[in-house]
Structure formats: C-alpha cells, structure tokens
Amino acid sequence: MHREGNPVGGVDGTGGGLDDGTERGPGGGPDDHSGALGHRPDGADGAVGGRAATDRAATDRSRRPVVAALMLGMGLAAIDGTIVATAVPQIVGDLGGFAVFSWLFSGYLLAVTVTLPVYGKLSDTFGRKPVLIAGIVLFLAGSVLCAAAWNMAALIAFRVVQGLGGGALQGTVQTIAADLYPLKERPRIQARLSTVWATSSVAGPALGGLLAAYADWRWIFLVNLPVGAVALRLVVRHLHEPARPRPATRPRTDWAGALAVFATGALLLTALVQGGVAWPWISAPSLGLLGASAALAALTVFIERRAAAPVIPGWVWRRRTIASVNLALGAMGLLMVAPTVFLPTYAQSVLGLGPIAAGFVLSAMTLSWPVSAAFADRVYNRVGFRRTAITGMTGALLVLLAFPLLPFPGAAWHPALLMLLLGAALGLFQLPLIVGVQSTVGWSERGTTTASVLFCRQVGQSLGAALFGAVANGVLASRLASAPVPGLPGDLDAVSHALADPAALSGAATEHLRRAVDAAVDHVFMGAAGAAVIALLVLVLVAPRRFPVLAEHGSATAASRDTAAKD
Secondary structure (H helix, E strand, C coil), rough: CCCCCCCCCCCCCCCCCCCCCCCCCCCCCCCCCCCCCCCCCCCHHHHHHHHHHHCCCCCCCCHHHHHHHHHHHHHHHHHHHHHHHHHHHHHHHHCCCCHHHCCHHHHHHHHHHHHHHHHHHHHHHCHCCCCCHHHHHHHHHHHHHHHHHHHHHHCCCCCHHHHHHHHHHHHHHHHHHHCCCCCHHHHHHHHHHHHHHHHHHHHHHHHHHHHHHCCCCCHHCCCHHHHHHHHHHHHHHHHCCCCCCCCCCCCCCCCHHHHHHEEEEEEHHHHHHHHHHEEEECCCHHHHHHHHHHHHHHHHHHHHCCCCCCCCCCHHHHHHHHHHHHHHHHHHHCCCCCHHHHHHHHHCCCCCHHHHHHHHHHHHHHHHHHHHHHHHHHHHHHHCCCHHHHHHHHHHHHHHHHHHHCCCCCCCHHHHHHHHHHHHHHHHHHHHHHHHCCCCCCHHHHHHHHHHHHHHHHHHHHHHHHHHHHHHHHHHHHHHHHCCCCCCCCCHHHHHHHHHHHHHHCCCHHHHHHHHHHHHHHHHHHHHHHHHHHHHHHHHHCCCCCCCCCCHHHCCCCCCCCCCCCC
C-alpha cells in the first residue's frame, strides 16, 4: 500500500523524510528497482554509516558511465531539430523539393510522438536496455540513410526512420534516469538532462550553420555517428538492470494496439501539422484526416480494452495523478509554441534582428530553465509537487500576459528578459510534475507513465502549432485588410519574407506590416496565457492535493511507506 505524500526516500535506504517532524521509516516499493542502496540494520551504527557512505560513493561511480550515455543519447534527440533547420537552404538547393521540405521536421515529429507510448510499454515489458539500444541503432541507421539521400522524398522517409529511434531515446532515457536515482536525488539527473536540451538549442544552429557553410549538409547527420557509438558502447557495457522474477507466462506484446496507436497518431498529427498550410482547414483533406483519425481512435479504444497487455492501459487515465499531469503537460506543450515558434519571427520582423540574434533572444529561456529545475527540489521538498508546479505556472502566466504590454518596437532585451523569466517559471513547473508522477508508480509501470506524459506534451505542441498558426494568420489577414499591401498574401510567412527585404517595400508599408506582425504575435501569447490558465485549472481542480509517492527501498514483500506531506 502507499499513502499520499511529498518526496521521500534517502540514499541510505530509509524512508527519507522532511525536516518538519514528519515520520521516518523504511520503505518498500513492491517492484521499484532504483539505483539507491538499501539500509542494513546490523546494529553497528557507526559501521553502517561508514559502509553506507562507501556504498553510495561506489554507486555514484558505477552510475557515471550510464549517466554519460543518457546525456549523449538525449543530446542526439535534442540537437536534431535545430541542427537540421539551419541547413535547409543548402539541402533544398541540392535536392530540390522546396514545397515539401517542412516534412523534414513534421515526419520526424510524427514518428517520435506516435512511438512514445509503444516504447514505454515495451520498456516495461522487456526492460529499458534493449529498447534504448534499439533506439540508438535505429537513430544511427536513419542518420546514415539521411546522409546518403538522393532526393527530398528519400530524405523525408529516412527522417522518419530517425524519428522511430528518437521516440525510443526520449522516453527511455527519462525512464532510466528515474530508475537510477532515488526520489531525493532525481532532480540532479533531470537538471543535467535539461542542461543537455539548453546546450543543444544554442549549439545546434551554430554547428549546423558551420557544417553547411564549410563542409556539406550531409555532415549534419554523419556527426551523430561517433556520439551515438559512444553512447551505445556505454549502454551495452555499463547499464545493468536488476534481475526481475521470470513471469509465469510469456509476456504478450499488443502489436495490434501498437499499430492502431501509430496509425491514429499519424493521421491526427498530419491533420494538425498540414492543416492551414498545405490545404485549408475547411477542406476535404483536413476533414478526411480528422474523421479518419477519430474513427481510428475509436478502434484503438476497442482494441486496447480487450488486449491482455495494452500499449496504453486504461489506468493511465483512471489514476487521478497521472491523468492530471498528462493534461497539465499537454497544456504546457500548447503554450510552448508561442516562444519557440513565434518569438524568432517577432524578433526578426518587429525588432529587426538577424537570425542569430533572434536565436539568442529565445535561448535566454533555455538558459534559465535548467537552473530553475536544479533548484526545484528545494521548493517541492517544502511545499509539495502540486504547489511547486502551481507556483511555476502562475509565474509563466504572468510572463505571457506581460508580453503584449511590451513597447513597439522596443529593445531586444525586453523579450529576452521575459524569456529568462519564462524559462525559470517552466523549469519550476515541469520538473516537479515529471519527478512526482514517476514516483507514484513502480518499475513495471514507470516506462508507460513517462511515455504518456511525453506523448501528451508532444501532442500539445502539435495542437498549439496548428491553433496558434491559425490565430496569427487570422489576425494578420484582418490587419492587412484594413490597409492592404499590394502583392502580399495575408499569412505570416509571406509577411516575414517581405520584411526581410525592406527595400522592396515603402516605409509606410514596412511600418504597417511590422505592426501587423506585432499584433499577431501578441494574440498568440494571449492564447498561450489561456493554455497556462488551463494548466492551472487542471492542477487546482483535478490533481490530488498530495501525490501518492511510493517508498523506494525494501524487499518486495514489505509494505510501501512514505512520509506525510505538507501541501
């Protein structure tokens, strides 16, 4: 059994506890195999303490190669999008296919998103190590194929192969990180993984630009090979999963459910990504894809409810804690579209910055995010997971509401400061929820739980791109209708390209277009503030006041215990 509580679990095998007079006691998760060492009640307190310290040091040393492998694996997935984006002009110039080049990103995103639940279930069934190895091999195979692509269609297909590996990397790395570290130490590894994302967002464009300019665009895929090879070697040699009891019956794999989930997600995300871009929202392709995805979703539910070991088990949504975290992080994915997609356009079109300077405005968010995440445990150890996340999202809401109040055109440091604050707020929001929800389940459910959280966040981002793209283009079209610019369509991409060549426009037209873009991005940030409100409502109304944290140590027969929570 378990009781609802705050973070617990020390590295010495006790139930941990907070310095608030709460109970301390031994834990015993029935199937939790964390990397911490168990308590040894042999009566010799001094000897036990010394031995525990020695064992902790040995454990830290044994974990280092695995942590390095996780960071390298996460780096492969994190740097992929930014490094490819900077080489698009060279790729299109060599292979052609300008009309479909956006599928270089959409195809990869689709493959990552729809495979996350599948890999999560497989890692719970067969173990993390084989899934992670398969993911790295698939990613590297896709990289080699991308470097050998002979036309745009082949490159897009091989990017999908990369995405099939990327889905395994993203979900399994996060799950292994939770397996390796007890709850009290988990912020350390999460902060390191956040740092990998932050570093990749800054280094990716620079590295991609250098390779495209001074070598060949194919090298942006080939550089993955040495990094992936080192990660693969470290995983094979140093990742040793605890032995688990052999099941009485052979584990069943729900391949029908996996295929149904894949097909449903692929159709839905294709409709969201391409709607309003490749075809109008109210059109046969959009309505057909949305209708087909709805029918497949119903079929998926039918299959999963009858499967012996479903890919997406019903308990993911029946358990209040997991369902609320899924919804809250889905809302966060929605609001993240505003800074990541629209802020660079704002910086270049409204502030007149170059692409590199615009990227640095956005990078302020990625710099403060891991710093905030690293200190989040000091907050949630005092007030709880839920209150910490509410505090972070409240700060994010205030930042998003402040963006439309920026002066026009303003200085570059204005949005940079807001992004710095936004990153700090979101780091305080996301990490407690991920650490908290991973700590409510045992080993056999952690992969599925982690994958469901990441899946919802990815779907939120896809939905946000479609929704806010429609909002921005609608506001822009309305502003341009009041004073139309000859020969300029009313969509954000066309306006941004026109503003990149101010000599082609009159001074009055340029000013009008800049104000139109400013208004469009302001409306997007207001929409993102609405997503922040949704996240807050989920945390306040749906999430439990206390997360039911499982204690992490002890035998399989011991009762699960944790300390009482202040919340």
